[in-house]
Amino acid sequence: xxxxxxxxxxxxxxxxxxxxxxxxxxxxxxxxxxxxxxxxxxxxxxxxxxxxxxxxxxxxxxxxxxxxxxxxxxxxxxxxxxxxxxxxxxxxxxxxxxxxxxxxxxxxxxxxxxxxxxxxxxxxxxxxxxxxxxxxxxxxxxxxxxxxxxxxxxxxxxxxxxxxxxxxxxxx
Numbered sequence: 001x002x003x004x005x006x007x008x009x010x011x012x013x014x015x016x017x018x019x020x021x022x023x024x025x026x027x028x029x030x031x032x033x034x035x036x037x038x039x040x041x042x043x044x045x046x047x048x049x050x051x052x053x054x055x056x057x058x059x060x061x062x063x064x065x066x067x068x069x070x071x072x073x074x075x076x077x078x079x080x081x082x083x084x085x086x087x088x089x090x091x092x093x094x095x096x097x098x099x100x101x102x103x104x105x106x107x108x109x110x111x112x113x114x115x116x117x118x119x120x121x122x123x124x125x126x127x128x129x130x131x132x133x134x135x136x137x138x139x140x141x142x143x144x145x146x147x148x149x150x151x152x153x154x155x156x157x158x159x160x161x162x163x164x165x166x167x168x169x170x171x172x
Contacts, residue, residue: 039081039085050069053065
């Protein structure tokens with residue numbers, strides 16, 4: 001009976017949930033890349049974003065977790081799906097070219113090496129003592145340091161939406 005209790009405690013522990021959501025995030029991120037249908041890729045991305053939100057919640061940052069759901073899984077993904085459906089994107093046809101796959105693998109390895117060098121040389125440490133409360137997050141995000149980044153991002157999103165509408169517009 002004690003072993004069953006320990007097993008149940010493990011399955012509801014934060015460590016097990018962290019690994020389960022991490023596995024779901026990685027698997028659905030692979031689904032984003034490997035799907036041939038762009039709509040299915042977008043739905044896999046939603047699963048990835050929801051898994052990341054759960055991980056943020058487990059790490060004690062409920063504001064970031066809810067923000068992840070509302071902003072990314074909600075608003076941004078609705079925008080992506082709107083543009084995909086507006087452009088009437090069809091299923092990708094296999095190209096049959098082996099060189100394209102080899103180039104993609106080579107670029108992925110180069111990116112992984114660059115990321116490893118950047119992380120090793122950055123001297124970054126985990127955010128010990130980081131205050132993830134709403135007021136401190138708002139001070140950082142909406143302070144003078146990021147105001148131009150916020151405005152540039154909003155202009156970029158509007159420009160992308162207008163461009164998608166113009167590309168999808170049929171000649172009258």
